[in-house]
Amino acid sequence: MSTAQKKAICLYFQVHQPFRLRRYRFFEMGHEHYYYDDFMNESILRKIASDCYLPANKIILDLISKHKGKFRVTFSLSGIVIDQFRLYAPEVLASFKELAETGCVEFLAETNSHSLASLMDRERFERQISIHTEKMVEYLGYKPTSVRNTELIYSDEIGSWMADMGYKATVTEGAKHILGWKSPNFLYCNSINPKLKVLLRNYTLSDDIAFRFSNKSWSSYPLTAEKYVSWIKGLGSSSDIVNIFMDYETFGEHQKKETGIFDFLKHLPDVVIKKTPFVFMTVSEIADNYQPVAVLHVPSPISWADEERDLTAWMGNELQTAAVSKLYSLSEQVNRCGSDQLMRDWGYLQSSDHFYYMSTKFFSDGTVHAYFNPYENPYQAFMNYMNVLSDFEIRLKAVAPANVHDEEVNRLAAAVETKDHLISELREKLTKFEKKGRIVRTKAVKPKREKSPAATAKKAVAGKATSKKPIVKKTASRKTTAAKAKK
Amino acid sequence: MRVLMFGWEFPPHIAGGLGTASYGLTRGLAAQPDTEVIFVVPRAYGDEDQSIVSLIGANTVPVEFKKVRFNYFSKPIDKIEVFSKLVPYTDPEDFWKMTRGEVAETDVLVTTNKSGKVDFTGSYGASLMDEIHKYSMVAQVIASEQEFDIIHAHDWLAYPAGIAAKAVSGKPLVIHVHATDFDRSGGNVNPVVYNMEKEGMDAADKIITVSNLTRDIVICKYNINPDKVETVYNAVEPPHHSELDVPERTYDDKIVTFLGRITMQKGPEYFIEAARIVLSRMPNVRFVMAGSGDMMERMIRHAAALRITDRFHFTGFLRGNDVFTMLRMSDVYVMPSVSEPFGISPLEAMQSNVPVIISKQSGVAELLTHAVKVDFWDIEAMADAIYGILTYPALSRMFIMNGKEEVDKLKWDKAARHVKNIYNEVLKQTS
Numbered sequence: 001m002s003t004a005q006k007k008a009i010c011l012y013f014q015v016h017q018p019f020r021l022r023r024y025r026f027f028e029m030g031h032e033h034y035y036y037d038d039f040m041n042e043s044i045l046r047k048i049a050s051d052c053y054l055p056a057n058k059i060i061l062d063l064i065s066k067h068k069g070k071f072r073v074t075f076s077l078s079g080i081v082i083d084q085f086r087l088y089a090p091e092v093l094a095s096f097k098e099l100a101e102t103g104c105v106e107f108l109a110e111t112n113s114h115s116l117a118s119l120m121d122r123e124r125f126e127r128q129i130s131i132h133t134e135k136m137v138e139y140l141g142y143k144p145t146s147v148r149n150t151e152l153i154y155s156d157e158i159g160s161w162m163a164d165m166g167y168k169a170t171v172t173e174g175a176k177h178i179l180g181w182k183s184p185n186f187l188y189c190n191s192i193n194p195k196l197k198v199l200l201r202n203y204t205l206s207d208d209i210a211f212r213f214s215n216k217s218w219s220s221y222p223l224t225a226e227k228y229v230s231w232i233k234g235l236g237s238s239s240d241i242v243n244i245f246m247d248y249e250t251f252g253e254h255q256k257k258e259t260g261i262f263d264f265l266k267h268l269p270d271v272v273i274k275k276t277p278f279v280f281m282t283v284s285e286i287a288d289n290y291q292p293v294a295v296l297h298v299p300s301p302i303s304w305a306d307e308e309r310d311l312t313a314w315m316g317n318e319l320q321t322a323a324v325s326k327l328y329s330l331s332e333q334v335n336r337c338g339s340d341q342l343m344r345d346w347g348y349l350q351s352s353d354h355f356y357y358m359s360t361k362f363f364s365d366g367t368v369h370a371y372f373n374p375y376e377n378p379y380q381a382f383m384n385y386m387n388v389l390s391d392f393e394i395r396l397k398a399v400a401p402a403n404v405h406d407e408e409v410n411r412l413a414a415a416v417e418t419k420d421h422l423i424s425e426l427r428e429k430l431t432k433f434e435k436k437g438r439i440v441r442t443k444a445v446k447p448k449r450e451k452s453p454a455a456t457a458k459k460a461v462a463g464k465a466t467s468k469k470p471i472v473k474k475t476a477s478r479k480t481t482a483a484k485a486k487k
Numbered sequence: 488m489r490v491l492m493f494g495w496e497f498p499p500h501i502a503g504g505l506g507t508a509s510y511g512l513t514r515g516l517a518a519q520p521d522t523e524v525i526f527v528v529p530r531a532y533g534d535e536d537q538s539i540v541s542l543i544g545a546n547t548v549p550v551e552f553k554k555v556r557f558n559y560f561s562k563p564i565d566k567i568e569v570f571s572k573l574v575p576y577t578d579p580e581d582f583w584k585m586t587r588g589e590v591a592e593t594d595v596l597v598t599t600n601k602s603g604k605v606d607f608t609g610s611y612g613a614s615l616m617d618e619i620h621k622y623s624m625v626a627q628v629i630a631s632e633q634e635f636d637i638i639h640a641h642d643w644l645a646y647p648a649g650i651a652a653k654a655v656s657g658k659p660l661v662i663h664v665h666a667t668d669f670d671r672s673g674g675n676v677n678p679v680v681y682n683m684e685k686e687g688m689d690a691a692d693k694i695i696t697v698s699n700l701t702r703d704i705v706i707c708k709y710n711i712n713p714d715k716v717e718t719v720y721n722a723v724e725p726p727h728h729s730e731l732d733v734p735e736r737t738y739d740d741k742i743v744t745f746l747g748r749i750t751m752q753k754g755p756e757y758f759i760e761a762a763r764i765v766l767s768r769m770p771n772v773r774f775v776m777a778g779s780g781d782m783m784e785r786m787i788r789h790a791a792a793l794r795i796t797d798r799f800h801f802t803g804f805l806r807g808n809d810v811f812t813m814l815r816m817s818d819v820y821v822m823p824s825v826s827e828p829f830g831i832s833p834l835e836a837m838q839s840n841v842p843v844i845i846s847k848q849s850g851v852a853e854l855l856t857h858a859v860k861v862d863f864w865d866i867e868a869m870a871d872a873i874y875g876i877l878t879y880p881a882l883s884r885m886f887i888m889n890g891k892e893e894v895d896k897l898k899w900d901k902a903a904r905h906v907k908n909i910y911n912e913v914l915k916q917t918s
Contacts, residue, residue: 025867026874027768322881360889379859382882383875390878 008241008281008289009232009272010199012171013248014148015053016078016114017045018353020374024384029391035345037374042088044372049089052252057095059262063269064104071269072104072280075248076148079112079132080351082139093139100142106282109133109144109167115350116314118149118158119301120328125149125161131347146170146283150352152201152245152304153311156191156297163193169287171245174200175302175309182294185239189292197287198296201245201304205231210246214259222260225267226275233276240293241286242278245304254371306361314355319382324355326389330396337400345392349385357381488910489523489635490516491652493626493645505665507831508697508721509641512663515722515903522907525633527648529622616679619644623651630655637661637910643668643680646687659692659917661909666697667704670826673751685709693913695719695906697829698850719906720854722899723834726811741772741877744817744841746810746832747824749780754823754846754863759786761821763793764870765877772798772877777813779804814839818883819876823863824849833858837894842886844872854897857889 022037063071077096085093099105111117111128112135118125129147136142147167149158154172162170174184184200208228212218220227232242247254255261272278281289305313315321327349334346358378375381401410494509513524626648630638638660640649646662653660668680688694688709694716696702702718705711743765745758755776762774776786776799783801790799805813814820820836820843827849834851836843837858845852846863859876861868876883 025871026878027764027867027870029768318881318885322879360885376860377856379857379875379882379886382879383871386875386879386882387871 007239007276007278008286009278010074010241010243010245010281010283010286011072012074012076012108012148012243012245012283013250014076014246015248016081017041017048017084017372018080018114018351019084019348020044020372021354021384021388024387024391026387026390029387030394033391033395035388035391036348040374041084045084045088048249048253049085049092051257052249053089053092054095055257055262056248056251056265057092057099059265060105061095061099061102063266064099064102067269067273069104070273070280072106072282072285074106074108074146074282075099076108076110077136077140078110078114078150079128079135080114080348082135086139097140100140104282106146106284107136107140107142107144108171108283109136109147111150113347113350114150114352115347116150116153116324116352116355117350118153118161119311119315120331122161124328124331125158126165129165146287148172151313153301154198154298154303155301156299158301159190159196159198159298160192163190163196167196169197169199169283171199171201171243171283172298173302173304173309174202174243177309178296178298178302183239185235185242186293187241187286187290188294188296191295191297194292194295197290197292199241199243199283199286200296201243203304205242206244206246209244209261209264210250210254213250213255213261213264223264225264225271228264228268229271229276232272232278240290241281313359313361314352317358317360317378319358319360319378320355323358323382323385323389326386330389330393333396333400337396339399342392342396342399349389349392354381354385358385488521488637488907488914489525489633490910491630491633491635491638491658492524492526493622493638493640493648493652494526494528495641495645505642507724508665508829509663511722511724511899512903512906514724515899515901516906518900519903519907525629525635527626527629619647619683623647626651627655630658636914639663639906640687641665643684643687646683646690650687650690653690659913660690661693661695661913662687662691663695664688664697664701664705664828666828667701667708669704669708670701670752670828673825691715692917693717693909695909697721698853700848700850700853701828717909719902719909720850720897721829721831721834722897722902723831723838723894724899725895726835726838739771741818742775742816743772743819743821743873743877744775744777744813744836745821745823746777746805746813746836747822749776749778749783749786751782752824752826753780754825755780755782755786756789757823757863757866757869758821759789759793759795759799760866761823761869761873762790762799763795764866765873766795766798769874769877772873774799775802775813775817776800777802777805777810811835811839814841817841819844819873821869821873822846822849823861823869825863827851834894834897837890840887840891842876842883842890844869844876855890855893857886857893859886 019036020040021035022040024032024035060071060073075096082093085096100107109129110132111125112132113128115128117128133144136144145167146169147162147165148171149162152172154170159170179200184202188198188200190196190198205228208220208223208231212220213223215221235242251261251265269280272280301311302309303311303313315324330346334342337343357373357375358381360378373381375384492509492513494513495505513526516522516524622645630652635656636658638649638652638656638658639662640646640660641663642665649660649662652658664684667684668676688705688711692715694705694711696705696716696718698720699718702713702716705716706713743762745753745755747753749755758774758776765772766774774795783803787796787801790796790801802813814836817836817839818841820833820841822830822833822843822845824830824846825848827846829850830845831851833843833845833849833855842859843855844859844861845855847860848863852858852860859872861872876886
């Protein structure tokens with residue numbers, strides 16, 4: 001295959017913004033059920049839209065038409081950011097749709113809420129992906145064929161679920177502790193289900209743009225497209241593919257317009273196409289065109305976050321684990337609640353960003369964690385989130401009982417009530433009969449007189465017993481009362 | 488290097504943060520190589536020596552030398568006691584009261600008691616200034632008799648002594664600002680005290696402040712060259728109360744504690760207001776306001792008016808180990824100070840494994856990471872933080888764990904080294 005001889009560059013950009021929570025005080029619990037800081041969310045999104053999404057999309061669209069299909073990129077948009085575009089910046093969504101229509105842009109499936117569901121269980125993860133796919137189809141008219149997990153979290157098991165769902169490829173971090181001597185610049189496959197191709201991020205080249213681009217104390221500053229491409233070219237025969245993955249906000253937001261990041265983006269394809277044997281490919285195209293060189297073993301989950309490339313950015317301390325486990329302890333109830341309002345909040349509360357803000361690594365290696373962080377410190381993030389979650393739980397309890405045990409209690413309580421109702425009805429009837437009996441008695445002859453009081457007494461006793469122990473004796477009592485009633 | 492230090496209190500009679508801080512610093516300095524400290528204190532406080540003071544009267548000023556050997560360090564510190572009627576640091580408020588004519592008694596000053604309701608004389612103001620003057624006279628005597636390289640004076644009452652010692656000896660003067668009158672008075676500054684502070688600052692070769700908060704006040708309100716002012720944060724002594732028994736709790740209620748003087752500066756009313764919010768939503772919690780002060784009665788009435796006194800308790804002044812017992816019983820410690828130059832007590836709470844909520848208007852807030860920081864007026868945030876710590880065990884555990892670790896790193900040794908560097912700098916500049 002001719003393309004297989006060629007080297008490929010895969011550019012992949014992640015687009016996500018969470019619904020940040022407003023300051024939610026504990027005394028609002030049970031009264032106030034709106035959790036989001038609309039002003040902050042809107043102003044942040046509008047700012048990023050005008051500084052990053054819109055200009056960058058425009059540049060990419062121009063590049064695609066200029067290079068006539070030779071420039072290709074991959075995106076993933078979280079379901080939450082799509083919701084935010086619809087609310088605050090529909091023109092961004094339109095511009096992504098335009099990009100989708102060029103046929104040179106691939107969109108990946110991902111978790112709808114940018115959630116950690118994959119770490120909880122398979123069913124939740126799959127549900128998140130399928131909600132996201134529906135959104136992609138609805139708003140971008142695009143059905144993804146490859147997938148990525150929140151923050152590039154990946155393990156053998158998660159990969160196998162992706163494969164079973166029919167996706168051909170996924171992306172994750174080229175973490176040193178996973179790769180060892182191996183290179184991220186080749187295609188790998190999942191160790192449980194080799195059908196799933198795995199692309200690994202070249203973190204050096206990616207972070208050169210994402211983190212170091214404007215760093216004046218960096219030895220390679222200033223970074224030009226030529227310099228950057230010469231590094232890619234230098235990878236030479238030792239690589240098939242170069243995976244450059246980063247947050248889309250790198251363009252214009254993390255690296256401001258003034259740093260020249262947009263010029264860099266404009267010139268990069270030119271230089272690559274003219275001066276190197278590399279071509280641009282999207283994630284699925286690479287999966288189609290290359291053969292995996294080896295199986296990748298990732299027994300425990302990795303991610304692209306922080307220096308450790310593990311889960312500690314979200315589940316690293318006690319606050320985070322407490323919050324995550326509290327959240328997902330509610331999921332079974334949420335499944336039964338059947339309320340759109342609750343389902344929506346449930347989605348937004350799952351966003352991994354909430355846990356990211358609780359990271360105590362904030363204290364040491366803070367800058368990234370502090371980005372658009374509405375909280376002063378992790379403790380505040382935790383308190384606020386837990387207050388919101390407590391209110392959510394209160395609402396949930398009102399709609400869906402906490403567990404099967406509660407449900408049983410509720411059912412029995414309802415049964416008792418109907419029984420009580422029945423008993424009081426029957427008792428009324430009984431007193432009617434008694435009255436009748438008295439009338440009869442006054443009229444009747446003596447022998448009947450002895451029999452009827454005894455019978456009524458019996459009835460009264462039976463009635464009492466049933467009202468006291470309605471649950472245990474419900475069938476028996478029903479029989480007796482029914483029998484009496486017949487009499 | 489020999490340091491002639493003018494302090495205010497010395498153990499076992501520590502009434503406020505100043506005594507704790509200057510004692511801690513002295514111990515830290517004594518542990519440094521080639522450093523000796525001569526500590527001068529006026530004595531007039533509930534001591535057995537109190538009798539001697541009243542016997543000698545104000546006219547004669549005997550000076551007595553006493554070797555104090557610290558357990559921790561092999562080197563002795565010379566402690567010189569100046570007998571006088573000076574009242575310690577806790578009392579500027581009372582001094583205040585008096586100068587404003589709020590207390591108009593005619594009795595002669597005999598003793599002070601710690602409850603804050605002190606038997607002051609109407610002419611005490613003049614007498615206090617007299618004492619300060621006398622202290623500075625004694626300082627001259629000491630300065631001419633002692634060998635030393637540098638003078639270090641703690642807080643305004645000791646500044647004149649420092650200035651006098653400098654005048655006699657020509658040695659450089661370092662003054663240590665633990666508080667300014669702006670903190671004590673809430674902005675209603677006494678011009679006499681201000682002048683004395685200003686004179687001390689102007690005369691000093693270097694000014695040490697306990698926080699940047701105080702540093703800013705010194706620079707802005709006293710018009711001092713910023714280069715002359717340096718912040719050295721206080722530290723905290725390792726706890727030696729671990730053997731204390733904490734009374735067993737026979738109830739499940741959580742305890743939220745305010746501990747300190749009940750004065751305007753400490754913001755007790757905000758604590759009560761926060762308590763009201765918490766109590767309206769949480770049944771199993773009790774609030775304790777420990778300490779005494781001129782606002783105590785008002786606070787009791789306030790709590791009563793809010794109808795929360797069944798859950799809101801006042802202990803009155805706590806002495807000695809009771810303070811630590813109270814802390815160890817607490818689930819949350821709150822310091823809502825309106826203006827707090829430093830604030831050592833949250834550090835002691837953290838040592839006792841108690842999560843702390845401190846106001847952003849305290850110097851210690853600059854230093855601490857593992858504490859909730861709220862504006863003193865933001866009672867909703869305060870209430871929310873109290874609720875959060877009481878309700879979410881993970882949060883409380885994190886605060887306790889990280890807080891303990893953090894506070895254990897705050898050593899007087901480090902602060903003393905910093906101070907010693909300042910001494911060296913000053914000596915280099917002046918020689």
